[in-house]
Amino acid sequence: MxxxxxxxxxxxxxxxxxxxxxxxxxxxxxxxxxxxxxxxSGFSSRPFARSQASFDVVLTRTQVNAISAKFLKEQKIKNLSLDVGAQQADLYGSVKFLGSNINVGVAFTPSVAPDGSILLRAKRLVAGSMPLPISFVLRYIGSAANLPKFVNINAAKKTIRIDISRMKTGRLLTFKAKTIDLKKDKIIFQGDLK
Known part of the structure; x- marks a missing residue:
């Protein structure tokens, strides 16, 4: 055992x-x-061209309105609102003039500049119920308002240029406008690497 x-x-x-x-x-x-x-050998280590990393962001007017409302809120701009419609973009707000708040409305026709900036051409400007000369008011806004660096006002041409490539979007990406067609409800931005 x-x-x-x-x-x-x-x-x-x-x-x-x-x-x-x-x-x-x-x-x-x-x-x-x-x-x-x-x-x-199966892995590619070749560099990619910037054009290979570009992409399109397609928005509707409703989405642009929501984004602009959020942007204005985050920038703590309480006295302005933007309404992008089928014909034009309307900017509403109140401006302090001679110690009083005056309701102001500006109608813009948006387009895309050759460099990808958004070009807003002022068609009509109303303060209270009185129409005002656009170039005079744009000149006043340009001198009195503390505008971001990516916004440029040309009172003589009655335009506001928004260079969205200069907007802060992080360290990786930059954007530019590609198409703005309000009637077809199609606003396209192109994103690229910085």
């Missing part, structure tokens, strides 16, 4: 060592495969 126990012990003893060696060998093989420099 003592002989049988010794045989069983020998079988379990060898089974333990075979299992342990198998596990150690498996760990060594896995680690070797992980840290070995393999064939990387």
């Amino acid at each position: 003592a002989k049988e126990i010794k045989k069983r012990r020998g079988v379990w003893f060898w089974a333990f060592w075979v299992l342990l060696l198998t596990l150690l060998l498996s760990v060594v093989l896995v680690l070797t495969a992980l840290f070995r420099v393999g064939d990387q």
Whole structure:
């Protein structure tokens, strides 16, 4: 009987060592495969052109209105609102003039400038219920308002240029206007790498 126990012990003893060696060998093989420099010919390390990373962002008038409302809110501009309609973009707000708040409305026709900026041509300007000369008011706004660097007012041409490529969008991307077609409800911006 003592002989049988010794045989069983020998079988379990060898089974333990075979299992342990198998596990150690498996760990060594896995680690070797992980840290070995393999064939990387399937991976492309060639640089990509910027044009290959461009993409389009297609918006509707409703989406542009929502985005502009959020932008004005984040910039803490409470006295302005933008309404992009099928014919024009209307900017409403109140301006302090001679110590009084005056309701102002400007109707713009938006277009895309050759450099991808948004060009707003003022068609009509109303303060209270009185129409005003557009160039005079734009000149006043340009001198009195603290406008961001990406907004440029040309009172002589009755235009406001919004260079969206200069807007803060992070360190990776930049945008420019591609198409503004209010009648078809299609506003397209092109995104590119900086």
